[in-house]
Amino acid sequence: MTGIDAAVVGTGPNGLAAAVTLARAGLRVELFERADDIGGGLRSKALFDDDVMHDMCAAVHPMAAASRFFREFDLGARGVELLNPDISYAHPLDGGRAALAHRDLSATCEQLGPDGERWRNLMQPLLDHSAGVVDLVLSGRRTLPRDPLAPLLLAGRVLRHSTSLGGFRGEKAAALLTGVAAHAMGRLPSVASGAVAMLLGHLAHGSGWPLPRGGSARIAEAMAVDITAHGGLFHTGAPVTDLRQLRHAKTVFLDTSPKTFLALAASRLPARYARALAAFRYGPGAAKVDFLVSEPIPWSNPAVGRAGTVHIGGTHAEIVRQEAFTARGVPTGEPFVLLSDPTVTDPGRARPGRRPVWAYAHVPNGDTRDPIPLVRSRIERYAPGFGDTVIAQRAITAADYESYNPNYVGGDIGAGAITLAQSLLRPTPRLDPYRTPLPGVYLCSASTPPGPSVHGMSGYLAALSALRREFGVRTAPVLAPAVTASTR
Template sequence: MEPLLRHSTGVVDLILSGQRGIPRDLLAPFVLAPRVLTHGSPFARTVFRTERARSLLTGVAAHAVGKLPSLASGAVALLLGHLAHGTGWPIPQGGSIRIAQAMADDIKAHGGVIHTGRRITDLRELGHAETVLLDVSPKTLLEIAGDELPERYMRRLARFRYGPAAAKVDFLVSDPIPWTDPHVGRAGTVHLGGTQREMFRQENTTAKGIATGEPFVLVVDPMTVDPGRGLPRKRPVWAYAHVPNGDTRDPVDIVRARIERYAPGFTDTVLAQRSITAAAYEAYNPNYVGGDIGSGAMTLTQSILRPAPQLDPYPTPLPGICLCSASTPPGSSVHGMSGYLAALSVLRREYGIRTQPSLTPNEHLLAGC
């Protein structure tokens, strides 16, 4: 990871860009490419001497939610892996709602108005808005734009592929997770997948649409790093399993059994639980087609050319209408870069603004922090 850390800013900029321009750090692609080829190919089985190392990085690669190994998963493993050795994987104090609240406060401070609780089913409901950025999947765009889109573009969107799904469980527990290895209890995020071979088999079987009884499971125990997230004897723990797209199985028993394998006695600490199946995820958020929380399969081609092959991936053929969801580059994750890059594209094309505006919050917001 050390060479990647030396070029960390360039590596992050490269992977989290729209992948259409010349990278600012010209050495970053040369540092990254050979490692992606190694960890995204069958060589990944032989590159490390120990199973511990192989399994550790494979668990990170599984964040790509798809076939293992693959070039897309290799890039994900190296991006997240080298960040873990540098800045770490921070989580927002108080939960991700804090990010949404801060953004909403800043929008309102600049005169913006936020409407919630209304489902838009037709673009015409938006009236004569000069510019519209849609945080929706290609499937939803086809539904709300109807016949307004050119037929060729509609065919491209219809060919957009969705990946494996997530099925999630929220637990309320009385005690910290009783991991067999206490060192695991120091981590806020834990990957449960077994050996590298087991993870390869599980993820590839799931990507083929075949359900398994021992899927890859990601567990988050936020109080490990943010003690204020719970109450005495009441701790939140959430987890999701990688399952086939559209899977209708209740994930509670599967997820609980996976945790129990590495933390015997976990079930005895559970006070309450709730779950959502992969199939139900789409009703919760239409962007999660079939439960695909990444809004599109992370294949190499689709990672770069999502949602359709074009020089600027964010505008649609309709004037002033743009896509800004994870179905556009650089794809899924918690980086928010799809919306950021779509906004820059809109400013450049629609308003001729080529200098990035300051994103510094208003003075009165800073005074209240």
Template sequence: MAPTAAHPHRGTRTEVDVVVVGSGPNGLAAALVLAGAGLDVVVFEAAGTPGGGLRTEQLTLPGFWHDVCSAVHPMAVASPFFRAFDLPAHGVELVQPEVAYAHPLDGGRAGLAWRDLERTAEGLGPDAAAWRSLFGPLVARWQSLVDLAMSDYRSPPRDLGSAVRLAARTVEQGSPLWDVRFRGEVAPALLTGVGAHAIAPPRALAPAGAGLLLGTLAHAVGWPLPRGGSQAIAAALLAELSRRGARVITDHRVDSLPELPAARAVLLDVAPRGLLRLAGGELPPGYARQLRRYRHGGAACKVDFALSGPVPWAADGCDRAGTLHLVGSRTEAVRAERAVAAGRHADRPYVLAVQPGVVDPGRAPAGRHVLWTYAHVPNGSTMDVTDAVVAQVERFAPGFRDLILARHVVTAAGEETRNPNYVGGDISGGATTLWQLVARPVPRWDPYRTPLPGVYLCSASTPPGQAVHGMAGVHAAARVLRQRFGISVNPLDLVRGHVPQLR
């Protein structure tokens, strides 16, 4: 049966107000907003544990707790959704490493991004002033910067000055001008390592912007880890959803929209490919063609380690960092990411490593440690790159191999098997390009509303894109409230609980 405007799904009776498919951070954020408006909300999750990328499991050995996907959460402090939700008030302890991120180089050297901007600059020798001038104005206005980056990209920035400052630096670092500012090797490597989080060649506008935002947050709010693992964030959101009367049903894979309960609105925390599958041919041909053209980017092969002791980093300060970027110089980072973009495995891949035990020793038995790593690989890769990951860690931490008690690997193809939103292992929800930041998943003024009446997308494949921030869910929920229920309200007020009942 084709959906109708009054009842987007089967039957003639509205069984619930809202159905959310997918319990990732965006799906949970959308559900929280809508439940805060007094709506009857039910969330369906295919996995046995809700949370999407916000899950923590014993992947290697008993007592060793590994984050399944996301591990470090600057947006848990910075995003408008989490600022409104207030994780500490909901029992989540965000612990801060002294060094937000480190970038080791050969010869026992490393760039260290301390929470303190001045201390970071002082460690960069000839590039101290360059780092200070690059990040100082951004750190001073970090909240405006985050609000801009976490918007739906459909309204003018409220702080035009911050937008101009970010744009100017993005053009600089995303173009052949990117080396003009620096004189040494450490500072440009440190910055390139952050930009490579986008899993795209870093000398481009979108990765440069992402790197500048993440670099700013390192000095403004830090890169914290939730004590006990990322599951703590999901647990806090789920507890509040329960308090507001929403239901979350796990182990329930949805194969088509008609099988859902009748509802006035359906929000899908799925990739464009997931929408095509669920719609089953009901989408207009033109819109369906645009979804099929949506590009997915580079992927990740995840390797988790149980260790008998801390990683023996050669460079001072790396043992105090929560996150490390293991790839070497700026030139090596560019070479590795270009290989991935061209569909090749880099001989020395970019490896993103997190050592939770620096601030959260409870992740492993006493004296033991866990190490979380991702290596960037081509989309759809079936290759186990554990040996390359071990080699990159060993390169900067001689003796690392001798500490390995157990390992657990998920290839890029395996990532999609675990979570269909990670198409080909693309954990970013789509290729990180300037066009796809604004026009994801299709170039429409309302990117969340689909042509099916009452059906909306709210995944990382909609603005503002990747990372654990919840804002795609917030933006989609605001449209649902206005368009389906006639409620015009600041959705963040509903997150705060300032408007608990509107019906």
């Protein structure tokens, strides 16, 4: 390990993004992954059948199509095809009804009746300034926005929907927006959930909510190829349990939770900073179920079967009530569920009579309940007979998710509660949220700004910070394909 410029601990999307950036700046980079394969939240595996791939964590990737890091990295030019369904997400309701978020904004508005123009007025200005809105939300919260209109457009909408996610005459539009806000995994409504609703909501009609052809692992593989091409070296099955293992590296980048950082650093951290990390709050958990099914899901409303993502939570009022229980740590039998049938968007994922289905339930942090009966009953409410199509099933509880990936403390796949304070000041209040008090040590996980999702921005911004401070590199490396490790 002698002579390493940068050691990266963890190979989730942010660890990989940091390594891409550092390697392209000409640094000697080595990555350390406790698991036997890389990717973190971007892993795909054959669980029940060698020919059918299941995404282990993230499956749908609006941020991989929209974030600054991935726009510059250009997945498409690297052979990663992001496939968009015509319906980004659907929200089934009782009685065979459903609200549908089409890629086409006009088509969405047409089926919302009297709320159609309200939906258009909410989303169209964000679409007109989408790159600026995305760059603002996916920033380190410490720089001026590139598009000065973006904060103005967001502020009013976020504040309006931080007090009421309703404001619509009909049930469909209210449920459609509330289901997106629930991605914040916390009490509804809130400022944080309003921001999530505006970001993800407008992207559904813009760059979309795509799935990578062949599975999420394709994104990690493309990043790993670029890192290796620029001299990076991977160590898998190589857990780091103490920062002293990396003492020969000039800089260290931790794609880890604050809890893991505390364990790695032991008593080396200043007491005040260590207390702040220990006080970092984690959000509700996710419990995941993977199904192998024999046929498409028999939705009561067939249009739901054309969506890449399905929100199962009922009406606006039902979702708000359920997410409040979950945030308080109260288990119920009717959790909010996110579901994806990837074969809808990527038919090549299926084999005759066999297709994967992916589902997450929002549950209290650390929940130990088997989520299979919970998730199956939620799907059956809107797709009677679903159980008859199930060939095999596998569950991971919220409590077990932390064993699978230590960043998911108690099953919190967002790596920290999505609140206003923690969105702005995660993981602690510092001018540079990536730099730690330890010389040359940087945090780059989703526990730093801009937070969760597969966007790579936490790793990218942490790498830029270190390049300036530790190596005197003040221009960002070019990330586009077929470019050598030189800087702009």
